[in-house]
Amino acid sequence: MDFESKYGNCPIYYTITKMDGKWKWLILYKLYKLNIIRYNKLRDELQPIAHRTLSNQLKELAEDGLIHREQYNEVPPKVEYSLTEKGKTLIPILELMSEWGRNSMKNN
Template sequence: MENDEKLINIRNNKEYHCPVEATLDVIGGKWKPLILWQLKEVEVIRYNKLQQNLHGVSPRMLTKQLRELEEDGLVNRKMYPEIPPKVEYSLTEFGKTVAPILEALCDWGSEYLGRQCTLGQEK
């Protein structure tokens, strides 16, 4: 690429060649957009509930993705010192900034691939 300026992720100093690539490094992956979407919809959710809503992601994968999102500052993890344990996940303020991406993903999926479906806002 002739015009190949550098793009630096200010949060971890990684280098990219274009902003799209940088974004994908943070919210790419099979489950992350789904997790973020879920958190955006329900605001606060517990681990087991989240797992159910992602129709059966394994605990191994879910934990891994959540940890990475936490590290990247998109997700809050709040644990209550109770028994049995209680842990709540939610978006950070920074995490909320990805909303436009999630909405674009949702809109396109609804409009071009099938028919609308409303997400489970239980209770």
């Protein structure tokens, strides 16, 4: 039995495949804390993230319906990102991750 057929119906496996990589959780957390953010501000907040990595992660999060990308037709181009209602359902998980990290850092 291959891995996909064994775990394809597992909700945890599904979540992990949608949220793979360390940056997606951080992107969602920044959007949660800052509400609406422009691309350059988000990149600055997430240094040392590479431009390509951030762009790819934002695209995947938007395709999965977790974030909203709003592009304004002006010069220079303006793009803003925010959480969708679906993305907001991850806030309790983000809060628990933050609490766990805060408590674990104290104990080290």
